[in-house]
Amino acid sequence: MDLTPAPETTALVSALDALLAKESTPARVRVAETTGFDPALWATVTSFGIPGLALDAEIRSDELLVALAETAGTHLASVPLVETLVTASLLSGCTGEDAARLVAHIADGDIATFVLHPIRTAVAQLVPAGAIADIVLAYDGTDLTATIAPAPETMVANVASLPLADRDLNAGERLVLASGQHAAEIFATAQRRWQLLTAAQLVGIADKALQIGVEYVRGRVIFDRPVATFQTVAHRLADHVTDLDGARLLVQEAAWAADIHSPRATELATMAFCFIGEKATTIVGDCLHYHGGYGFTLEYDIQLYYRRARAYPLVWGPVAQEWQRLADELYGAVPMGAA
Amino acid sequence: VDFELGERSEAFRAEVREFLDEHMTPAVRERVRASGTMHDWELHKALAAKGWIAAGWPVEYGGQGRSPLEMTAMREELKKRHVPVEGLGMTMLVTHTIRRCGTEAMKADIIPRAINGEILICLGYSEPQGGSDVASARTSAARDGEHWVIDGQKVFTTMAETAQYVFLLTRTNTSVPKHKGLTMFLVPLDTPGITIDPIATLGGERTNQVFYDSVRVPDSARVGEVDGGWDVLMTALTYERSGIGDDSRMYNTAVDVARKAPDDAPYSITTSVVRERLARMATDREVAKLLGRRSCWIESTGGIPTAESSMHKLFNAESHLRWSTELLDLLGPAGLREVGDPDAPADGDIVEEFRRAVILPIWGGSSEVQRRIIAERHLQLPRSD
Numbered sequence: 001m002d003l004t005p006a007p008e009t010t011a012l013v014s015a016l017d018a019l020l021a022k023e024s025t026p027a028r029v030r031v032a033e034t035t036g037f038d039p040a041l042w043a044t045v046t047s048f049g050i051p052g053l054a055l056d057a058e059i060r061s062d063e064l065l066v067a068l069a070e071t072a073g074t075h076l077a078s079v080p081l082v083e084t085l086v087t088a089s090l091l092s093g094c095t096g097e098d099a100a101r102l103v104a105h106i107a108d109g110d111i112a113t114f115v116l117h118p119i120r121t122a123v124a125q126l127v128p129a130g131a132i133a134d135i136v137l138a139y140d141g142t143d144l145t146a147t148i149a150p151a152p153e154t155m156v157a158n159v160a161s162l163p164l165a166d167r168d169l170n171a172g173e174r175l176v177l178a179s180g181q182h183a184a185e186i187f188a189t190a191q192r193r194w195q196l197l198t199a200a201q202l203v204g205i206a207d208k209a210l211q212i213g214v215e216y217v218r219g220r221v222i223f224d225r226p227v228a229t230f231q232t233v234a235h236r237l238a239d240h241v242t243d244l245d246g247a248r249l250l251v252q253e254a255a256w257a258a259d260i261h262s263p264r265a266t267e268l269a270t271m272a273f274c275f276i277g278e279k280a281t282t283i284v285g286d287c288l289h290y291h292g293g294y295g296f297t298l299e300y301d302i303q304l305y306y307r308r309a310r311a312y313p314l315v316w317g318p319v320a321q322e323w324q325r326l327a328d329e330l331y332g333a334v335p336m337g338a339a
Numbered sequence: 340v341d342f343e344l345g346e347r348s349e350a351f352r353a354e355v356r357e358f359l360d361e362h363m364t365p366a367v368r369e370r371v372r373a374s375g376t377m378h379d380w381e382l383h384k385a386l387a388a389k390g391w392i393a394a395g396w397p398v399e400y401g402g403q404g405r406s407p408l409e410m411t412a413m414r415e416e417l418k419k420r421h422v423p424v425e426g427l428g429m430t431m432l433v434t435h436t437i438r439r440c441g442t443e444a445m446k447a448d449i450i451p452r453a454i455n456g457e458i459l460i461c462l463g464y465s466e467p468q469g470g471s472d473v474a475s476a477r478t479s480a481a482r483d484g485e486h487w488v489i490d491g492q493k494v495f496t497t498m499a500e501t502a503q504y505v506f507l508l509t510r511t512n513t514s515v516p517k518h519k520g521l522t523m524f525l526v527p528l529d530t531p532g533i534t535i536d537p538i539a540t541l542g543g544e545r546t547n548q549v550f551y552d553s554v555r556v557p558d559s560a561r562v563g564e565v566d567g568g569w570d571v572l573m574t575a576l577t578y579e580r581s582g583i584g585d586d587s588r589m590y591n592t593a594v595d596v597a598r599k600a601p602d603d604a605p606y607s608i609t610t611s612v613v614r615e616r617l618a619r620m621a622t623d624r625e626v627a628k629l630l631g632r633r634s635c636w637i638e639s640t641g642g643i644p645t646a647e648s649s650m651h652k653l654f655n656a657e658s659h660l661r662w663s664t665e666l667l668d669l670l671g672p673a674g675l676r677e678v679g680d681p682d683a684p685a686d687g688d689i690v691e692e693f694r695r696a697v698i699l700p701i702w703g704g705s706s707e708v709q710r711r712i713i714a715e716r717h718l719q720l721p722r723s724d
Contacts (some may be wrong), residue, residue, distance in 0.1 A: 274619075323618045327614035
């Protein structure tokens with residue numbers, strides 16, 4: 001057993017962390033809330049090599065990807081880092097000239113995303129990064145296709161100012177990238193990876209919110225004593241950091257399982273998604289609560305974390321229902337007609 | 340990154356499993372249930388014959404030099420089979436402390452007998468008024484020439500009915516702050532003046548109150564310095580802080596019951612409520628496992644997991660307790676049937692766990708103590724009240 005990250009992971013994460021600390025300040029995050037996107041930050045992140053890291057199967061590991069996603073969460077980066085990493089990985093699993101052309105676009109900084117669930121209609125709703133993506137991949141149960149069309153650059157107004165948009169997949173050039181069993185497999189991997197990277201991003205969000213909360217309760221005096229000296233506050237924060245450490249370990253274990261092609265990779269990713277998907281809202285919510293009335297104001301940063309902690313899992317779907325999917329993974333689906 | 344315990348650990352696990360197939364018989368379980376004593380001498384001696392009482396100790400002290408990760412694999416297997424090793428754990432905790440703080444004569448006397456499985460040592464810390472505030476001990480030890488005379492009362496001295504020694508916390512000085520006037524002794528339980536009365540518990544386990552009435556022991560029974568008892572206790576606390584990794588026995592039992600249930604039973608695996616509950620429990624068990632294994636890994640690199648072990652103890656105890664009652668709810672009325680009832684689901688294992696699990700957030704450092712450690716040592720929060 002060894003929980004020490006690979007040296008490349010540590011180096012890349014600390015470089016990205018330093019970059020985001022400078023370029024994804026709360027002030028910049030607030031400016032980007034009108035569009036859900038910070039183009040200047042995207043340019044920086046692209047030149048840092050984010051798409052390339054996922055395109056190259058030699059460099060790419062889930063261990064690295066979750067570490068990058070957690071860092072993006074910590075800084076509330078207003079760029080489609082998770083969608084880019086997952087979609088680039090998905091595209092690199094496709095063969096043929098069309099796929100190669102799209103890979104080249106992504107390497108140049110074009111934004112690509114994918115529709116999270118198999119599509120039933122031509123219009124996919126609330127596609128993550130849909131407002132800013134020029135390339136949208138979708139799977140219809142048979143084919144994995146790409147729609148190439150200029151990004152609408154208008155987001156559906158939403159609680160966390162995420163660049164979500166409804167996309168008509170027939171509007172624009174449409175290419176078939178993969179079909180049949182191959183398409184099904186690589187799409188399932190993309191779903192698993194999006195859940196896992198989102199879980200990692202939520203770990204980053206909750207971690208930073210907890211730091212903000214801890215700092216606040218240490219400094220803020222009420223009833224002539226720091227808020228932190230009330231046991232009800234200190235003990236709840238102790239519970240939260242325990243859950244958070246557990247969530248991070250779960251994310252790391254799921255990434256490791258994927259990297260070694262363990263049959264448990266999918267169930268662990270869903271576990272991580274469900275666990276932190278619920279805990280993040282509670283952790284960040286309590287940290288907001290300990291700000292008292294100030295936590296309710298837009299002036300304090302904690303609300304930025306609160307809205308995103310709630311929104312990210314919802315982009316996928318209700319966590320309450322996701323437990324059923326986890327059960328299917330663990331116990332097999334219930335036969336039709338039973339119960 | 341590697342989340343496996345490793346080949347050596349897995350090989351050792353297989354060896355332990357094979358041993359338990361032979362020795363952890365239903366008869367052992369029956370003896371434990373009948374007596375309430377979480378110890379079985381036959382099994383204990385068989386473990387000693389394998390050299391596993393102190394498997395994690397260095398070879399020069401009579402151990403096998405096994406790594407913290409191998410020990411984790413062993414503890415996981417022991418937990419999985421519900422092996423009564425509480426007595427072994429306490430004995431080795433004290434023996435470890437004696438190795439660090441005892442005199443040469445005491446080491447030569449106690450360590451070989453402990454490792455050979457000849458003696459058990461129980462813990463005489465808690466007192467009726469003290470609870471988790473162990474340092475408030477009032478049981479007194481007064482010097483009388485080359486002897487000490489001990490008077491007082493202890494509670495929750497589990498295993499006193501079968502152990503040979505008690506590791507006793509006494510007050511030797513009342514004119515200093517409470518942590519500074521304590522002294523530890525290793526007292527033979529057959530010393531005149533000791534009375535052991537059983538205390539029955541919710542979980543069916545026997546514990547005891549022990550009375551000390553003018554109990555005379557030689558100064559050679561002292562462990563550590565006079566008034567230095569707190570330091571000795573702290574040494575004991577650093578022993579195998581890491582606890583267990585994977586402890587999925589109750590979960591596996593529940594899944595098994597749900598799979599075998601008729602479709603119309605409220606606890607059938609085809610019911611969505613049951614599926615959600617079990618999936619949530621699986622996730623909590625995974626997190627508890629990871630927090631436990633992280634501590635083991637820190638130990639294996641030579642570190643001492645402090646806040647990390649508290650996190651594992653807290654999460655494991657709280658989630659285990661919560662699931663022991665939620666699982667019972669899933670069973671519905673059938674869950675009320677207890678061990679011995681042929682119609683009890685899982686032979687009453689789940690209701691037995693419900694009775695037992697309430698102790699988990701209380702003993703070995705209550706959840707409140709763990710939260711304080713995490714808040715102060717890890718989050719760097721000021722002392723709270």
